[in-house]
Amino acid sequence: MNYPVWQLGFPGGLLIAAVAVLHVFVSHFAVGGGAYLVITEHLAYQRNDDLLLLYVKRHSKFFALVTVVFGAVTGVGIWFTIGLVSPEATSSLIHTFVWGWAIEWVFFFVEIAAVLIYAYNWDRLDRRTHLAIGWIYFVAAWLSLVVINGIITYMLTPGRWLQSKGFWDGFFNPTYLPSLLIRMAMATALAGMFGLVTGLRQATPVRERIVRWAGAWLLIGIALLPLLGRWYYGKFPAFAHDYVAGLIPAARRAVLAGAVCAALILLLTLVFALLKPRLVNAAVVAVLLMCGLLVMGSGEYLREFSRKPYVINGYIYANDMRVADVTRISTQGVKQVSPWVMAAEPVQYGRELFALQCAACHSLDGYRSIRSRVRGWDATFAREMLLHLQLTRGTMPPFAGNEQDRAALGDYLASLAPAAVAAGGEIDAGRQVYEMRCALCHSIRGSRRPLDFSGMDAGAIADFTRTLPDLSADMPPFTGTESERHALAVYLHDATK
Amino acid sequence: MLTNLPIPRIDPMPAPGPIWLLRTLLLLTFFLHLLFMNTLLGGTVIAFVCTLRRKRSLFAAQLAGELGHILPVVFAFTITLGVAPLLFLQVMYGHLLYASSMLIAVPWLGIIGMVILAYYGVYYFSLRATSHPVSGTIVMGLSIALLASIAHIYTNNFTLMLGPDRWASLYHRSAAGWNMNWTDPTVLPRYLHFVLGALAVTGLFLVIQGLRKRETSYGRWLIDQGTLVFVAPTILNYLVGFWFLLRLPGGVRMTFMGHDTFPTALLGIGLLLPPAAIVHLILARGNKSPVRQAIIGIGSGVGTIAVMVLMRDAVRNAYLAPHFRFEQLPVAPQWGIILLFVLIFVGGLATLFYMLRALTCSPNRVTAATVASGR
Numbered sequence: 121m122n123y124p125v126w127q128l129g130f131p132g133g134l135l136i137a138a139v140a141v142l143h144v145f146v147s148h149f150a151v152g153g154g155a156y157l158v159i160t161e162h163l164a165y166q167r168n169d170d171l172l173l174l175y176v177k178r179h180s181k182f183f184a185l186v187t188v189v190f191g192a193v194t195g196v197g198i199w200f201t202i203g204l205v206s207p208e209a210t211s212s213l214i215h216t217f218v219w220g221w222a223i224e225w226v227f228f229f230v231e232i233a234a235v236l237i238y239a240y241n242w243d244r245l246d247r248r249t250h251l252a253i254g255w256i257y258f259v260a261a262w263l264s265l266v267v268i269n270g271i272i273t274y275m276l277t278p279g280r281w282l283q284s285k286g287f288w289d290g291f292f293n294p295t296y297l298p299s300l301l302i303r304m305a306m307a308t309a310l311a312g313m314f315g316l317v318t319g320l321r322q323a324t325p326v327r328e329r330i331v332r333w334a335g336a337w338l339l340i341g342i343a344l345l346p347l348l349g350r351w352y353y354g355k356f357p358a359f360a361h362d363y364v365a366g367l368i369p370a371a372r373r374a375v376l377a378g379a380v381c382a383a384l385i386l387l388l389t390l391v392f393a394l395l396k397p398r399l400v401n402a403a404v405v406a407v408l409l410m411c412g413l414l415v416m417g418s419g420e421y422l423r424e425f426s427r428k429p430y431v432i433n434g435y436i437y438a439n440d441m442r443v444a445d446v447t448r449i450s451t452q453g454v455k456q457v458s459p460w461v462m463a464a465e466p467v468q469y470g471r472e473l474f475a476l477q478c479a480a481c482h483s484l485d486g487y488r489s490i491r492s493r494v495r496g497w498d499a500t501f502a503r504e505m506l507l508h509l510q511l512t513r514g515t516m517p518p519f520a521g522n523e524q525d526r527a528a529l530g531d532y533l534a535s536l537a538p539a540a541v542a543a544g545g546e547i548d549a550g551r552q553v554y555e556m557r558c559a560l561c562h563s564i565r566g567s568r569r570p571l572d573f574s575g576m577d578a579g580a581i582a583d584f585t586r587t588l589p590d591l592s593a594d595m596p597p598f599t600g601t602e603s604e605r606h607a608l609a610v611y612l613h614d615a616t617k
Numbered sequence: 618m619l620t621n622l623p624i625p626r627i628d629p630m631p632a633p634g635p636i637w638l639l640r641t642l643l644l645l646t647f648f649l650h651l652l653f654m655n656t657l658l659g660g661t662v663i664a665f666v667c668t669l670r671r672k673r674s675l676f677a678a679q680l681a682g683e684l685g686h687i688l689p690v691v692f693a694f695t696i697t698l699g700v701a702p703l704l705f706l707q708v709m710y711g712h713l714l715y716a717s718s719m720l721i722a723v724p725w726l727g728i729i730g731m732v733i734l735a736y737y738g739v740y741y742f743s744l745r746a747t748s749h750p751v752s753g754t755i756v757m758g759l760s761i762a763l764l765a766s767i768a769h770i771y772t773n774n775f776t777l778m779l780g781p782d783r784w785a786s787l788y789h790r791s792a793a794g795w796n797m798n799w800t801d802p803t804v805l806p807r808y809l810h811f812v813l814g815a816l817a818v819t820g821l822f823l824v825i826q827g828l829r830k831r832e833t834s835y836g837r838w839l840i841d842q843g844t845l846v847f848v849a850p851t852i853l854n855y856l857v858g859f860w861f862l863l864r865l866p867g868g869v870r871m872t873f874m875g876h877d878t879f880p881t882a883l884l885g886i887g888l889l890l891p892p893a894a895i896v897h898l899i900l901a902r903g904n905k906s907p908v909r910q911a912i913i914g915i916g917s918g919v920g921t922i923a924v925m926v927l928m929r930d931a932v933r934n935a936y937l938a939p940h941f942r943f944e945q946l947p948v949a950p951q952w953g954i955i956l957l958f959v960l961i962f963v964g965g966l967a968t969l970f971y972m973l974r975a976l977t978c979s980p981n982r983v984t985a986a987t988v989a990s991g992r
Contacts (some may be wrong), residue, residue, distance in 0.1 A: 122625045123715055124784070126722045127792040139729075188693055189736045196700060197729035203707075204722045207625075207715035214707045219954040221704050222642075226958075226965040229697050236690055237972050241979075249975045256968060285630070287954050442629075445842070459623030460788065475792070540705035 121441050121449065121458045121520075123207040125475045130483045133203030133438070137293045137424065141417045143194035148416070149314050150187040150231075151261045152307030156315055157183060157238070158254035163333075165247055171326035177242050179318040184239035186314075188232060200306045205480070208440040209275075209431045216281075216290060217271050224267040231260040266301060275432050276423055277357060282434050298352035305348055309341025309385070313412050316393065316405045324519035328397040335393025335400075337585045342385050345415075357433060359514055367568065368515060371425050378418030381411040385534060411436070427514035437517035439480040453522035470532025473525055477517075484536070495537040496556040497527045503530030504596035505560070511594050512560045542575065550611025564615050573616045582609035622781040623788075624940055625712040631949035632708050638955070639705050640930075640943075646701035648926045650917075652694040652818065657817025658768065660688050661739065661761045663846065668746060668754045676838045683826070685743040685753075692736050697973045698916045711945065713937070717778040722794025724770045735763035757948065771796040772808040779936035806861035813850040813857060814925065820847025824898060828911055839906060844898040847918060851891050856918065869935040873928070880931040887924040894918040 126132060157180055164173035201469045214221075234257035242250065270291035274281065281290030314542065315334030322330055353364075363371040385408055392400045431438050442448070449457050454473060461476065463469040474490070482490040505512075506519040506526050519526060562569045572583050582605050585598040598605060632639060667674075667681035707714060718725050738760030746753030777783065777798040787796045798804055820843045827839030862870060873884040901907035910989030 122712075124623075124719045124788050124792065126719045126794050126795065128722070185740065190733060192693070192696055193729060193733050193736065196696065196703075196732075197726075199700075199703065200718075200726050200729055203715050204719055204726060207719070209712075209716065211628045211707070211711045212630060214711060215628050215633060218633055218704060218708050219951055219958050222701070222958050223954075225697075225701050225704065226961050228700070230965050230968050232693050232697050233969055233972060236693060237976055241976060244979050245975060246979065253972055253975065256972065260968075287633075287951055397758070459625070463786065515643070524929070575670070585791050 121445065121460075121476055122195075122453070123440070124460045125254050125479060127202050127475050127479060131479065131481050131488060132201075133424070133488060136198070136201050136205055137417075137421065139194060139197045141413070141420050143191070143198055144420060145310070145318070145413055145416050146168065146186060146191040147195060147265075148303060148307040149310040150183075151193050151265050151304070151342070152311030152337070153183050153187070154190070154235075154254070154258035154261045155308075156334075157278070158258055158310035160315075161251060161254060169326075171323060172329065172437065175326060175330055176321065177264075177323050178321075179315065180239040182318050183314070184235050184566060188235060192228075192232065197515065202557055206431055206436075206440045208442065209436045210589070212432060212436060213271065216285075216287065217274075219491065220267055220271060220287070220291065220452060224264055224510075227260045227264040227520050231257060231264060234260060242403045262304075265530055266300065267309070269303060270296055272423075276427050277355065278435060280431055295352060295355045298348060302345065302348040302352050303417075305341045305344040306419075308344075309338050310412060312337030312339070312341065313388075313405075313408055316400065316408065319407060320402060322402065331393050331397035331400050335389050338393065339386065339389045340414075342389065345382055346379075349419075356426050362514065363424070363426060363428075367513065367589075368425065371422060372416040374421045374425070378415050378422070379599075381414040381418070385411045385415070398535060405419075425515075429510065429517040439477050439517055441477070441517060441520060446518055449520035450522060452522070454525045466528050467532055467535060470528040470530075470535075473521065473529040474532055475617055477519065477521075477529070490533070491536045493560075494533045496552070497534050498529050498538070498599055499534040501596060501599040502534040503527055504599070506530055506533075508561070508594055508596060546607050546610045549604070550607035550614075552611070553600060553608040557598065557600065564612075571612065571616060573612050576613065578606070578609040578613040581612050583604055623716075623785050626782050627941075627945055627947075629731060631947035633949065633951040634708070634955055635950050636709065636856040636943045636946065638950075643705035643709070646698060646705065648923055649927065650695065650698035650702055650856065651922055653691050653698055655815035655818035655922075656822045657691045657695045658690060658761075658764050658812065658815040659817075659846070660684050660691060660822065661764060662816065663819055663823070664688065665745075665754060665757045665761055667758065667774070668750055671750060675754075676835050680823075680839070680842075682747060685746045685875055688739050689736075689743050692739055696732070702742055709943065710937075710941075713778045713941065714774075716781070716784060717774055719794060720777060720784060721770070721796050721798065725774055725794070726799065728767050728770055730761045731767050731979060735767070738763070742882060744750075751983060763789065765857055768812060768815075769774055769808055770797075772804055772811065775933075776801050776804050776807060779933060781940055790958050791988050802864045803861060806857055806864050809857045810854060810861050813854045814922070816850040817847045817854065817918070818922065820844065821848070821894075821915050824911055824915060828908060838882060840911065841902055844902045847898060848895050850928060851895060855891075865932070866936070867930060868938075869927060872931060872935040877931075877935075880928065880935070883924055883928045887921060890917045890921040890924060894921065894981075 128135070142445060157176060160172065160179075161176045163169070164176055199210075234253050237245075238250065238253045238257055245253065270293070273295040274290040274293050277294040278290055279293040280286075292608065312334040315337060316331060317336050319330035321325065353361075360371075364375055366372055388408055388411075392404050427433050427438070429441065430443075434443065436442050439464065445457070454461055458476060461469065461472045463472050478490060482488045482493070483491060487493055497505070503526055506529060509516040510518040519528070519529070558571070562571050562612050564571050573584075576584070583606055585608065588595040589597050598608075600608070661684075664681050664684035667677040667684070671681060736902035738756045740756045742753045742760070746757070777787075780798070780801060783798070783800070787798075788797060823839050823843030823846060825843075827836045827841075827843055830836030830839065862873070872880045875881050894914045894917035897910045897917065901910035901914055904910055
């Protein structure tokens with residue numbers, strides 16, 4: 121609203137997700153991998169194992185190339201992306217946590233210096249100093265996570281910050297600790313996973329030992345996930361539990377996909393890395409990496425999705441609108457508040473409003489297609505529905521704007537897919553009307569505001585649909601044709617008898 | 618909002634630190650970033666040229682090899698030191714930066730991919746230039762093109778951020794972020810001014826490298842070449858700087874021409890320091906004991922960069938004066954966390970000092986040039 125909207129043709133959240141998942145995959149490796157390097161180095165000295173030491177040396181260079189370049193730059197990439205997609209939220213984060221980020225920057229700086237010295241000076245530093253620098257790297261990397269975790273979890277569960285606006289109230293929020301521990305477990309797993317990548321290329325005598333060693337890290341990390349995940353999930357906002365319970369199928373699918381991938385990693389690690397290390401090859405490691413990426417991705421997706429309809433829970437909506445601004449925008453109208461809507465022609469103005477208020481999550485025809493969601497809507501119904509968006513699934517922010525704005529956006533939405541009900545039997549036609557007009561908020565015998573018309577005939581149901589606004593202020597009127605009303609009544613009678 | 622232009626309103630949350638502190642940190646970290654960034658951009662050019670000349674000059678081949686080992690480290694710290702000013706910039710100018718960034722969103726976000734490619738290119742050069750000089754040179758050439766493009770996109774955004782009067786038309790032209798700020802007459806001279814400055818700073822870096830090996834003929838060659846690399850772009854930069862000054866809007870230009878004392882003084886110092894650097898570096902070049910002259914020359918050169926950072930800040934604030942003033946920002950310092958930051962910062966510096974000391978005092982003493990060599 122306050123900023124121009126980057127209309128890139130698909131929801132910007134997808135772009136954030138793509139950059140973020142790749143970054144967190146490598147950045148968690150950067151934390152766990154630090155401990156892996158230095159502990160393996162210790163082990164090599166303790167056992168006087170030159171081959172193991174040679175492996176750590178090679179792994180450290182691979183580690184530096186992946187984390188210093190890809191890890192660090194994609195981290196900056198998240199900054200760039202969120203600034204483009206959610207500038208209001210980014211600005212708010214900056215104003216709340218700039219010193220947290222400044223502290224994290226110090227750790228980041230030390231981290232980069234330490235890893236470059238560690239990876240490229242094996243022969244120049246004595247063992248004790250080299251190990252010390254390895255530990256400095258790991259501690260700095262872990263402290264980076266300690267800081268960033270506070271800011272990320274704040275967005276999901278800002279806790280007392282919403283009242284106090286205090287730094288520490290936001291930082292040490294309800295999900296802080298479980299999130300930190302689950303991320304450390306994932307970092308341990310990724311250390312082992314990437315340890316296998318370079319381990320595969322080692323000479324045969326040491327290869328099996330390395331595969332077992334890296335496999336143990338992987339196993340410990342993944343095995344901890346269910347327990348920590350349960351604790352973490354328990355601290356999620358109550359509405360997020362409803363999403364995973366089935367209200368939002370995608371959220372449930374993300375949890376299932378993550379669980380299946382974690383189980384597969386566990387199985388593959390047990391069978392291949394620990395019991396039959398000789399059988400571990402590039403294909404196995406590739407599957408492990410892919411599963412690891414999916415586990416990470418599903419976790420991040422769940423965390424992001426569980427905040428909906430907010431980007432900062434309770435403070436800024438997913439479409440970058442401040443909760444506190446809704447009343448002002450609705451009173452004054454979008455044109456008075458946003459300098460970025462300029463069109464005079466109503467449909468064009470409606471399109472601009474769509475970009476401002478909807479395009480953060482919906483594309484026209486692709487991801488979360490708006491056209492498929494408004495198919496068959498007439499203008500009156502669309503205008504009415506805009507009054508009740510926040511009730512449809514819980515994941516939608518309310519519409520903010522005056523009557524003129526609502527009319528313009530409603531008309532625009534109605535213009536997208538004004539398809540008539542397809543031909544077919546009466547029940548089929550009624551089902552389509554139901555899906556168009558009722559299923560956004562209701563289910564038939566489900567958990568979402570279930571409809572039950574048992575004991576009523578089709579005529580009574582049809583009459584009932586004439587009184588909808590009298591039932592509750594949240595119910596829009598039925599604005600379809602009489603034949604649609606009849607078909608709907610027949611369908612509801614059939615479905616709920 | 619002081620004008621009717623589409624300028625986003627300032628974040629309702631107060632700035633969490635006093636403006637003087639935020640500005641100091643912004644300018645200080647930007648200055649440090651500039652030292653590394655300039656050495657990176659200029660260093661890749663020098664490494665490229667030296668690789669091309671490797672057969673004609675042993676010294677050029679040696680310098681190309683050394684730069685190959687240094688540049689990945691310089692790249693790492695260019696990025697690390699670039700994060701901090703971007704952070705502090707957003708606290709004060711975020712509402713302007715987010716708007717301008719969105720207007721050129723595609724090239725702006727493209728920077729990330731370009732940095733990754735350029736970075737791996739520099740690493741490739743570092744690891745393969747000796748054994749595969751042809752592919753190493755080609756890859757380095759591509760990295761230079763990427764770095765020069767990144768610099769150009771930065772110049773575009775940081776000038777666009779200063780001109781809200783162009784935002785509405787660009788947003789209408791492409792809301793998908795396919796814009797550049799090419800209609801701004803200051804973009805080209807500003808870009809060239811910075812790129813030539815980067816080359817000049819690399820000249821200073823070569824002189825520093827030469828001083829450390831001044832007893833050898835290679836060291837003296839480095840001082841010679843470094844002086845040349847500093848002097849030629851610096852002289853050219855007087856012309857480009859003058860062009861840049863003329864292209865600035867009248868009000869902004871007059872800030873440096875007597876209307877405002879501090880910026881005018883900065884311009885005066887900025888005009889005087891480079892000749893001092895040139896004279897001392899040339900004197901050092903022909904001197905058997907070049908250290909004193911060279912240090913004065915390098916000091917004057919580095920001082921010029923500091924003055925340019927302050928002038929750049931003055932240009933920004935003069936441009937924005939009709940739209941934004943620091944007094945508009947609500948301020949509520951988080952002193953406890955600021956203190957924690959200072960303590961951790963000092964701790965970070967101490968840790969850095971320990972690591973560098975451990976490296977330089979190790980039995981197999983190394984130079985900065987070999988930090989990343991892996992040899």
